[in-house]
Amino acid sequence: MTSPSKTTGSVNRASWSSPPVRLSQYLLTPDRHGVYEIGVLSGVSFIPRYLGRAWKTTIRDRLYTHYRASHNPAIRQMRETLYCRWITTERLPANVAESFLLGVSSSLDLEKTYPWNRRMEWKAYWDQDS
Secondary structure: OOOOOOOOOHHHHOOOOOOOEEHHHHHHOOOOOEEEEEEEEEOOEEEEEEEEEEOOOOHHHHHHHHHHHOOOHHHHHHHHHOEEEEEEOOOOOHHHHHHHHHHHHHHHOOOOOOOOOOOOOHHHHHHHHO
16 A cells, blocks of 8 residues: 555545534534544634544544543543544545644644644654655
């Protein structure tokens, strides 16, 4: 499998679902593979705090897991006030899409980071060129 282009891959041309939905409304999310953000609303602006992938499962299943019993303490504590949005991934595996989005966010757009992501999943993607 060849790695996707870091500038022309399927992910950066995709759009996040809009408008964001409450995490508690995970049943409204797609039963498909993809990547998702969990965050807060400030006025009408969605502020992402966590990026995840649904690679071997679906976006709906992952968001249900986060809502029911997330491994992330911030999500567990704030679950009733959180929102989510997603991108379904057709041609690009969700784990690669997640790595790409984390890498771009962490290296190029410092204002849009994912502070609740504790692991450095994005490194696997960027290390492919090493």
